[in-house]
Amino acid sequence: MNGSGETTERTMPEVDRIAANRAAIAARQARAELKRKLRSGEVSPLRVLEQSRVPGTPEASLRITDFLLSFPAIGAVKAERIRTDLEISDRKRLGGLGKLQRDRLERFVRERTGSGRAGSRPPLTVLAGPTAVGKGTVAAFVREHYPEVKLSVSATTRAPRPGEVHGSHYFFVDDEGFDRMLAGDELLEWATVHNQHRYGTPRGPVVEASERGEIMLLEIDLQGARQVRASMPEARLVFLAPPSWDELVDRLVGRGTEDEAERERRLETAKVELAAADEFDEIIVNDEVPRAAARLVELMRGGN
Ligand code: 5GP
Numbered sequence: 001m002n003g004s005g006e007t008t009e010r011t012m013p014e015v016d017r018i019a020a021n022r023a024a025i026a027a028r029q030a031r032a033e034l035k036r037k038l039r040s041g042e043v044s045p046l047r048v049l050e051q052s053r054v055p056g057t058p059e060a061s062l063r064i065t066d067f068l069l070s071f072p073a074i075g076a077v078k079a080e081r082i083r084t085d086l087e088i089s090d091r092k093r094l095g096g097l098g099k100l101q102r103d104r105l106e107r108f109v110r111e112r113t114g115s116g117r118a119g120s121r122p123p124l125t126v127l128a129g130p131t132a133v134g135k136g137t138v139a140a141f142v143r144e145h146y147p148e149v150k151l152s153v154s155a156t157t158r159a160p161r162p163g164e165v166h167g168s169h170y171f172f173v174d175d176e177g178f179d180r181m182l183a184g185d186e187l188l189e190w191a192t193v194h195n196q197h198r199y200g201t202p203r204g205p206v207v208e209a210s211e212r213g214e215i216m217l218l219e220i221d222l223q224g225a226r227q228v229r230a231s232m233p234e235a236r237l238v239f240l241a242p243p244s245w246d247e248l249v250d251r252l253v254g255r256g257t258e259d260e261a262e263r264e265r266r267l268e269t270a271k272v273e274l275a276a277a278d279e280f281d282e283i284i285v286n287d288e289v290p291r292a293a294a295r296l297v298e299l300m301r302g303g304n
Helices: 003-040 045-051 064-069 076-085 099-113 135-145 175-183 203-211 222-231 245-255 260-279 289-300
Strands: 125-128 149-151 154-156 170-172 187-193 197-202 215-219 236-241 282-285
Touching: 003 045, 003 064, 045 099, 045 282, 064 076, 125 135, 125 222, 125 289, 135 149, 135 215, 135 289, 154 175, 175 187, 175 197, 187 203, 187 222, 197 203, 197 222, 203 215, 215 289, 222 236, 222 260, 236 260, 236 289, 245 260, 282 289
Parallel strands: 125 215, 125 236, 149 215, 154 170, 236 282
Antiparallel strands: 154 197, 187 197
Protein backbone atom coordinates (compact mmCIF):
# COMPACT_ATOMS: atom_id res chain seq x y z
CA MET A 1 0.00 0.00 0.00
CA ASN A 2 1.52 3.42 -0.92
CA GLY A 3 1.62 6.58 1.18
CA SER A 4 -1.34 8.32 -0.40
CA GLY A 5 -3.39 5.18 0.02
CA GLU A 6 -2.63 5.22 3.72
CA THR A 7 -3.52 8.91 3.97
CA THR A 8 -6.82 8.19 2.28
CA GLU A 9 -7.43 5.29 4.62
CA ARG A 10 -6.66 7.38 7.69
CA THR A 11 -8.60 10.55 6.74
CA MET A 12 -11.46 9.58 4.45
CA PRO A 13 -13.11 7.04 6.72
CA GLU A 14 -13.02 9.63 9.52
CA VAL A 15 -14.87 12.15 7.36
CA ASP A 16 -17.28 9.47 6.24
CA ARG A 17 -17.79 8.32 9.79
CA ILE A 18 -18.69 11.81 11.02
CA ALA A 19 -21.14 12.27 8.15
CA ALA A 20 -22.60 8.83 8.71
CA ASN A 21 -22.93 9.48 12.44
CA ARG A 22 -24.74 12.72 11.79
CA ALA A 23 -27.08 11.05 9.33
CA ALA A 24 -27.72 8.19 11.75
CA ILE A 25 -28.52 10.61 14.59
CA ALA A 26 -30.88 12.59 12.36
CA ALA A 27 -32.58 9.38 11.22
CA ARG A 28 -32.97 8.20 14.82
CA GLN A 29 -34.49 11.51 15.83
CA ALA A 30 -36.90 11.39 12.91
CA ARG A 31 -37.92 7.85 13.89
CA ALA A 32 -38.39 8.87 17.54
CA GLU A 33 -40.64 11.73 16.44
CA LEU A 34 -42.58 9.37 14.19
CA LYS A 35 -43.09 6.89 17.05
CA ARG A 36 -44.33 9.72 19.26
CA LYS A 37 -46.82 10.82 16.59
CA LEU A 38 -48.02 7.26 16.11
CA ARG A 39 -48.58 6.75 19.83
CA SER A 40 -50.38 10.07 20.24
CA GLY A 41 -52.60 9.36 17.24
CA GLU A 42 -51.33 12.40 15.33
CA VAL A 43 -50.54 10.12 12.44
CA SER A 44 -52.45 6.96 11.51
CA PRO A 45 -50.71 3.57 11.22
CA LEU A 46 -52.08 3.14 7.70
CA ARG A 47 -50.56 6.45 6.66
CA VAL A 48 -47.20 5.35 8.08
CA LEU A 49 -47.45 2.05 6.26
CA GLU A 50 -48.25 3.87 3.03
CA GLN A 51 -45.38 6.33 3.40
CA SER A 52 -42.95 3.49 4.21
CA ARG A 53 -43.10 2.57 0.53
CA VAL A 54 -40.84 5.57 -0.16
CA PRO A 55 -37.17 4.63 0.39
CA GLY A 56 -35.19 6.89 2.71
CA THR A 57 -38.16 8.09 4.78
CA PRO A 58 -38.31 7.65 8.57
CA GLU A 59 -41.34 5.44 7.96
CA ALA A 60 -39.32 3.09 5.72
CA SER A 61 -36.65 2.70 8.39
CA LEU A 62 -39.08 2.03 11.26
CA ARG A 63 -38.68 -1.45 12.73
CA ILE A 64 -41.72 -3.70 12.67
CA THR A 65 -41.55 -4.17 16.45
CA ASP A 66 -41.49 -0.42 17.11
CA PHE A 67 -44.42 -0.02 14.73
CA LEU A 68 -46.46 -2.64 16.59
CA LEU A 69 -45.49 -1.26 20.00
CA SER A 70 -46.94 2.12 19.04
CA PHE A 71 -50.47 0.65 19.08
CA PRO A 72 -52.45 1.17 22.26
CA ALA A 73 -52.58 -2.01 24.32
CA ILE A 74 -49.81 -3.79 22.44
CA GLY A 75 -46.82 -4.59 24.65
CA ALA A 76 -43.65 -6.54 24.01
CA VAL A 77 -45.20 -9.99 24.39
CA LYS A 78 -48.20 -9.25 22.21
CA ALA A 79 -46.04 -7.53 19.61
CA GLU A 80 -43.88 -10.61 19.30
CA ARG A 81 -46.86 -12.90 18.93
CA ILE A 82 -48.45 -10.68 16.26
CA ARG A 83 -45.13 -10.41 14.41
CA THR A 84 -44.75 -14.19 14.46
CA ASP A 85 -48.31 -14.65 13.20
CA LEU A 86 -47.58 -12.21 10.39
CA GLU A 87 -44.38 -14.13 9.58
CA ILE A 88 -42.19 -11.04 9.78
CA SER A 89 -38.76 -11.26 11.42
CA ASP A 90 -37.94 -8.83 14.22
CA ARG A 91 -35.10 -7.29 12.23
CA LYS A 92 -37.42 -6.14 9.47
CA ARG A 93 -38.03 -2.48 8.83
CA LEU A 94 -41.27 -1.37 7.19
CA GLY A 95 -39.50 -0.36 3.98
CA GLY A 96 -38.04 -3.86 3.61
CA LEU A 97 -41.28 -5.81 3.84
CA GLY A 98 -42.06 -8.23 1.05
CA LYS A 99 -45.35 -7.82 -0.76
CA LEU A 100 -47.11 -10.63 1.12
CA GLN A 101 -45.77 -9.44 4.47
CA ARG A 102 -46.97 -5.92 3.70
CA ASP A 103 -50.40 -7.23 2.71
CA ARG A 104 -50.69 -9.23 5.93
CA LEU A 105 -49.56 -6.29 8.06
CA GLU A 106 -51.97 -3.94 6.30
CA ARG A 107 -54.85 -6.35 6.91
CA PHE A 108 -53.89 -6.55 10.57
CA VAL A 109 -53.80 -2.74 10.86
CA ARG A 110 -57.16 -2.37 9.17
CA GLU A 111 -58.79 -4.87 11.53
CA ARG A 112 -57.12 -3.33 14.54
CA THR A 113 -58.04 0.26 13.74
CA GLY A 114 -61.47 -0.53 12.32
CA SER A 115 -60.63 1.46 9.21
CA GLY A 116 -63.38 1.65 6.65
CA ARG A 117 -66.02 2.22 9.27
CA ALA A 118 -68.86 4.42 8.10
CA GLY A 119 -69.76 7.84 9.42
CA SER A 120 -66.63 9.88 8.81
CA ARG A 121 -67.01 10.32 5.08
CA PRO A 122 -65.54 13.60 3.90
CA PRO A 123 -67.89 15.78 1.81
CA LEU A 124 -65.14 16.37 -0.69
CA THR A 125 -61.76 14.83 -1.43
CA VAL A 126 -58.93 16.70 -3.08
CA LEU A 127 -56.18 14.84 -4.88
CA ALA A 128 -53.07 16.94 -5.38
CA GLY A 129 -49.37 16.26 -5.79
CA PRO A 130 -46.35 17.15 -7.87
CA THR A 131 -46.38 17.48 -11.63
CA ALA A 132 -46.36 14.18 -13.53
CA VAL A 133 -46.85 12.07 -10.43
CA GLY A 134 -49.83 10.55 -12.19
CA LYS A 135 -52.81 12.34 -10.62
CA GLY A 136 -54.60 12.31 -13.96
CA THR A 137 -53.97 8.59 -14.44
CA VAL A 138 -55.20 7.72 -10.96
CA ALA A 139 -58.25 9.96 -11.43
CA ALA A 140 -58.97 8.32 -14.81
CA PHE A 141 -58.70 4.87 -13.20
CA VAL A 142 -61.15 5.93 -10.49
CA ARG A 143 -63.52 7.30 -13.14
CA GLU A 144 -63.46 4.02 -15.02
CA HIS A 145 -63.60 1.54 -12.14
CA TYR A 146 -65.53 3.33 -9.42
CA PRO A 147 -68.61 4.85 -11.08
CA GLU A 148 -70.03 5.98 -7.73
CA VAL A 149 -67.26 8.59 -7.51
CA LYS A 150 -68.07 11.90 -9.19
CA LEU A 151 -65.13 13.75 -10.70
CA SER A 152 -65.19 17.50 -10.83
CA VAL A 153 -64.65 18.89 -14.34
CA SER A 154 -62.41 21.97 -14.19
CA ALA A 155 -62.45 25.04 -16.39
CA THR A 156 -59.15 25.89 -18.04
CA THR A 157 -57.72 28.48 -20.41
CA ARG A 158 -55.28 26.00 -21.96
CA ALA A 159 -55.96 24.47 -25.37
CA PRO A 160 -57.33 20.91 -25.55
CA ARG A 161 -54.81 18.12 -26.13
CA PRO A 162 -55.64 15.53 -28.79
CA GLY A 163 -58.47 13.35 -27.58
CA GLU A 164 -59.63 15.70 -24.84
CA VAL A 165 -63.35 16.42 -24.87
CA HIS A 166 -64.96 19.70 -23.80
CA GLY A 167 -67.20 19.14 -20.81
CA SER A 168 -65.66 15.77 -20.03
CA HIS A 169 -61.96 16.36 -19.41
CA TYR A 170 -62.20 20.12 -19.00
CA PHE A 171 -64.39 23.05 -19.87
CA PHE A 172 -62.08 24.81 -22.31
CA VAL A 173 -62.65 28.54 -22.06
CA ASP A 174 -60.81 31.64 -23.27
CA ASP A 175 -59.46 34.34 -20.95
CA GLU A 176 -62.66 36.36 -21.16
CA GLY A 177 -64.71 33.29 -20.32
CA PHE A 178 -62.55 32.56 -17.29
CA ASP A 179 -62.79 36.21 -16.18
CA ARG A 180 -66.57 35.99 -16.42
CA MET A 181 -66.61 32.88 -14.19
CA LEU A 182 -64.44 34.70 -11.65
CA ALA A 183 -66.61 37.79 -11.73
CA GLY A 184 -69.71 35.65 -11.16
CA ASP A 185 -68.03 33.90 -8.20
CA GLU A 186 -68.60 30.62 -10.00
CA LEU A 187 -65.31 29.00 -8.97
CA LEU A 188 -64.69 27.21 -5.68
CA GLU A 189 -60.94 27.67 -6.20
CA TRP A 190 -58.68 28.60 -9.05
CA ALA A 191 -54.96 28.95 -9.82
CA THR A 192 -52.50 29.83 -12.53
CA VAL A 193 -50.60 26.57 -12.96
CA HIS A 194 -46.93 26.49 -14.09
CA ASN A 195 -47.14 30.29 -14.53
CA GLN A 196 -49.11 29.67 -17.68
CA HIS A 197 -52.77 28.85 -17.80
CA ARG A 198 -55.61 29.30 -15.40
CA TYR A 199 -57.56 26.35 -14.01
CA GLY A 200 -60.55 26.42 -11.70
CA THR A 201 -63.22 24.21 -10.11
CA PRO A 202 -66.82 25.19 -10.92
CA ARG A 203 -68.62 25.57 -7.62
CA GLY A 204 -72.11 24.43 -8.72
CA PRO A 205 -71.45 20.72 -9.34
CA VAL A 206 -69.50 20.43 -6.07
CA VAL A 207 -72.37 21.88 -4.06
CA GLU A 208 -74.94 19.72 -5.88
CA ALA A 209 -72.91 16.53 -5.37
CA SER A 210 -72.50 17.33 -1.71
CA GLU A 211 -76.25 17.93 -1.30
CA ARG A 212 -76.99 14.61 -2.99
CA GLY A 213 -74.52 12.86 -0.68
CA GLU A 214 -72.31 11.83 -3.56
CA ILE A 215 -68.60 11.16 -3.25
CA MET A 216 -66.72 13.85 -5.12
CA LEU A 217 -63.11 14.04 -6.21
CA LEU A 218 -61.18 17.16 -7.22
CA GLU A 219 -57.91 16.58 -9.04
CA ILE A 220 -56.23 19.96 -8.75
CA ASP A 221 -52.88 21.61 -8.06
CA LEU A 222 -51.43 22.49 -4.67
CA GLN A 223 -52.48 26.14 -4.67
CA GLY A 224 -56.05 25.05 -5.33
CA ALA A 225 -55.86 22.41 -2.58
CA ARG A 226 -54.84 25.13 -0.10
CA GLN A 227 -57.80 27.27 -1.11
CA VAL A 228 -60.16 24.34 -0.57
CA ARG A 229 -58.61 23.75 2.85
CA ALA A 230 -59.27 27.38 3.76
CA SER A 231 -62.86 27.52 2.46
CA MET A 232 -63.91 23.92 3.30
CA PRO A 233 -61.92 22.67 6.30
CA GLU A 234 -63.97 19.46 6.37
CA ALA A 235 -62.66 18.44 2.93
CA ARG A 236 -60.02 15.71 2.93
CA LEU A 237 -56.72 16.52 1.26
CA VAL A 238 -54.82 13.61 -0.25
CA PHE A 239 -51.27 13.98 -1.51
CA LEU A 240 -50.21 11.65 -4.31
CA ALA A 241 -46.48 11.02 -3.92
CA PRO A 242 -44.02 9.42 -6.35
CA PRO A 243 -42.21 6.28 -5.16
CA SER A 244 -38.99 8.35 -5.40
CA TRP A 245 -37.68 11.62 -6.79
CA ASP A 246 -35.84 9.77 -9.61
CA GLU A 247 -39.07 8.10 -10.60
CA LEU A 248 -40.77 11.49 -10.75
CA VAL A 249 -38.05 12.94 -13.00
CA ASP A 250 -38.31 9.88 -15.26
CA ARG A 251 -42.04 10.35 -15.57
CA LEU A 252 -41.64 14.04 -16.22
CA VAL A 253 -39.07 13.65 -18.96
CA GLY A 254 -40.53 10.43 -20.30
CA ARG A 255 -43.87 11.99 -21.07
CA GLY A 256 -42.27 14.13 -23.78
CA THR A 257 -45.21 16.41 -24.36
CA GLU A 258 -43.42 19.52 -23.09
CA ASP A 259 -40.42 21.45 -24.47
CA GLU A 260 -37.19 21.97 -22.49
CA ALA A 261 -38.20 25.28 -20.90
CA GLU A 262 -41.57 23.89 -19.90
CA ARG A 263 -39.92 20.79 -18.39
CA GLU A 264 -37.57 22.94 -16.31
CA ARG A 265 -40.50 24.98 -15.10
CA ARG A 266 -42.41 21.85 -14.13
CA LEU A 267 -39.41 20.34 -12.29
CA GLU A 268 -39.08 23.51 -10.22
CA THR A 269 -42.77 23.40 -9.38
CA ALA A 270 -42.48 19.70 -8.50
CA LYS A 271 -39.69 20.35 -5.96
CA VAL A 272 -41.77 22.92 -4.13
CA GLU A 273 -44.86 20.73 -4.35
CA LEU A 274 -43.10 17.65 -2.94
CA ALA A 275 -42.15 19.63 0.14
CA ALA A 276 -45.84 20.31 0.78
CA ALA A 277 -46.78 16.70 1.54
CA ASP A 278 -46.91 17.40 5.28
CA GLU A 279 -49.78 19.83 4.87
CA PHE A 280 -52.03 17.02 3.68
CA ASP A 281 -54.33 14.72 5.64
CA GLU A 282 -53.23 11.61 3.79
CA ILE A 283 -50.42 10.49 1.53
CA ILE A 284 -50.80 7.87 -1.16
CA VAL A 285 -47.73 6.57 -2.94
CA ASN A 286 -48.40 6.06 -6.63
CA ASP A 287 -46.36 2.89 -7.11
CA GLU A 288 -49.21 0.99 -8.79
CA VAL A 289 -52.17 2.89 -10.20
CA PRO A 290 -54.91 0.34 -9.29
CA ARG A 291 -53.63 0.12 -5.70
CA ALA A 292 -53.33 3.90 -5.34
CA ALA A 293 -56.85 4.33 -6.76
CA ALA A 294 -58.28 1.68 -4.42
CA ARG A 295 -56.71 3.39 -1.41
CA LEU A 296 -58.05 6.74 -2.57
CA VAL A 297 -61.59 5.42 -2.92
CA GLU A 298 -61.32 3.73 0.47
CA LEU A 299 -60.48 7.12 2.00
CA MET A 300 -63.31 8.77 0.06
CA ARG A 301 -65.78 6.24 1.44
CA GLY A 302 -64.78 7.29 4.93
CA GLY A 303 -61.98 4.87 5.69
CA ASN A 304 -58.89 5.93 7.55
P1 5GP B 1 -52.94 19.57 -17.32
O1 5GP B 1 -52.80 20.84 -18.11
O2 5GP B 1 -51.75 18.69 -17.48
O3 5GP B 1 -54.25 18.88 -17.58
O4 5GP B 1 -53.00 19.98 -15.78
C1 5GP B 1 -52.01 20.77 -15.23
C2 5GP B 1 -52.24 20.92 -13.74
O5 5GP B 1 -53.42 21.66 -13.47
C3 5GP B 1 -52.40 19.62 -12.98
O6 5GP B 1 -51.48 19.65 -11.87
C4 5GP B 1 -53.81 19.66 -12.47
O7 5GP B 1 -53.93 19.02 -11.21
C5 5GP B 1 -54.06 21.13 -12.35
N1 5GP B 1 -55.48 21.43 -12.38
C6 5GP B 1 -56.42 20.88 -13.18
N2 5GP B 1 -57.63 21.39 -12.91
C7 5GP B 1 -57.47 22.27 -11.89
C8 5GP B 1 -58.37 23.12 -11.15
O8 5GP B 1 -59.57 23.16 -11.36
N3 5GP B 1 -57.81 23.89 -10.19
C9 5GP B 1 -56.49 23.89 -9.91
N4 5GP B 1 -56.06 24.67 -8.92
N5 5GP B 1 -55.62 23.11 -10.58
C10 5GP B 1 -56.10 22.31 -11.56
